[in-house]
Amino acid sequence: MRVHFWGVRGSIPTPLTSSQIQGKISAVIQRIQSKDIINQKTRELFIDSLPANLYGTVGGNTTCVEVRLEDDTILVFDAGSGICRMGADLVRKNEYIREYHLFFTHFHWDHIQGLPFFAPQVYDPRCRINFYSPVKNFKDIISNQMRTPYFPVTIDVFQKNISYNELHSDSIQIGNATISWRRMKHPGGVYSYKIEEKGKTLIFSTDTELRNADFEKTDANNNYFKNVNTLILDSQYTLDEAIEKYDWGHSSYSLDVDFASAWNIKNLILFHHEPMYDDNKMFSILKSANWYKQYQRNSKLTVSLAKEGMEITL
Numbered sequence: 001m002r003v004h005f006w007g008v009r010g011s012i013p014t015p016l017t018s019s020q021i022q023g024k025i026s027a028v029i030q031r032i033q034s035k036d037i038i039n040q041k042t043r044e045l046f047i048d049s050l051p052a053n054l055y056g057t058v059g060g061n062t063t064c065v066e067v068r069l070e071d072d073t074i075l076v077f078d079a080g081s082g083i084c085r086m087g088a089d090l091v092r093k094n095e096y097i098r099e100y101h102l103f104f105t106h107f108h109w110d111h112i113q114g115l116p117f118f119a120p121q122v123y124d125p126r127c128r129i130n131f132y133s134p135v136k137n138f139k140d141i142i143s144n145q146m147r148t149p150y151f152p153v154t155i156d157v158f159q160k161n162i163s164y165n166e167l168h169s170d171s172i173q174i175g176n177a178t179i180s181w182r183r184m185k186h187p188g189g190v191y192s193y194k195i196e197e198k199g200k201t202l203i204f205s206t207d208t209e210l211r212n213a214d215f216e217k218t219d220a221n222n223n224y225f226k227n228v229n230t231l232i233l234d235s236q237y238t239l240d241e242a243i244e245k246y247d248w249g250h251s252s253y254s255l256d257v258d259f260a261s262a263w264n265i266k267n268l269i270l271f272h273h274e275p276m277y278d279d280n281k282m283f284s285i286l287k288s289a290n291w292y293k294q295y296q297r298n299s300k301l302t303v304s305l306a307k308e309g310m311e312i313t314l
Contacts, residue, residue, distance in 0.1 A: 007082020
């Protein structure tokens with residue numbers, strides 16, 4: 001399976017400001033030496049040598065992650081502002097997908113605000129879009145964000161080939177993949193999702209405040225978390241902030257590393273970034289997380305930072 005990150009921020013979209021862009025340009029210029037501009041090759045080598053916080057950005061769109069299965073079936077997790085980029089990119093590449101499976105973790109604004117702008121897909125009668133959530137009557141929740149005075153048109157403008165699937169059993173099968181879910185701690189509730197396909201496993205757990213109970217070696221925890229290939233996990237706060245903002249529904253990079261190590265998870269991807277953190281802060285958090293993991297028993301753990309546009313293959 002392939003995983004593409006279309007939106008990685010939490011709470012609100014956070015585009016780069018002019019001053020931040022100017023700061024990046026200024027920092028790059030200060031690094032240039034005469035040997036870096038001799039010819040095209042030296043210029044390319046210089047660009048390749050730039051740190052990630054200068055050459056590129058974590059991104060500013062809110063939560064949306066695409067998981068493409070081996071048979072090209074598309075699963076989408078949440079419809080934050082990142083889903084707008086996803087829809088536009090599919091059009092740009094002339095990739096006309098005829099069916100989507102969209103799973104909602106919960107219905108806070110930063111996870112549904114992009115849905116009316118998932119265009120042209122939600123308006124194209126040739127597409128079939130399947131919505132999923134364990135929440136009862138979630139169609140009403142989605143519909144209520146598209147009405148006066150919050151939005152100029154109602155959800156009735158969507159194409160009619162849309163289904164609302166309330167998840168009642170332990171798991172469902174889509175193509176060759178099994179998707180299961182688990183309620184996590186967050187104000188109002190949130191669900192993580194586990195995707196398993198041909199021996200590869202991925203857990204998407206945004207807006208998660210880790211609890212002591214999540215570390216307990218119960219059968220349920222073992223079956224869900226243990227030995228997962230890749231875990232995408234909320235890391236919005238630093239540890240100090242997580243302590244200060246207890247019950248706000250988010251975790252820290254250090255708690256995430258502890259958790260991934262405890263369950264022998266191979267790859268941890270820090271996600272749902274604090275909107276007030278710039279790229280310098282985000283990459284310093286990644287550096288700290290990689291320093292911290294050295295003190296864990298699971299020394300083989302790989303820690304990375306979710307970035308808009310990033311794609312990984314399991």
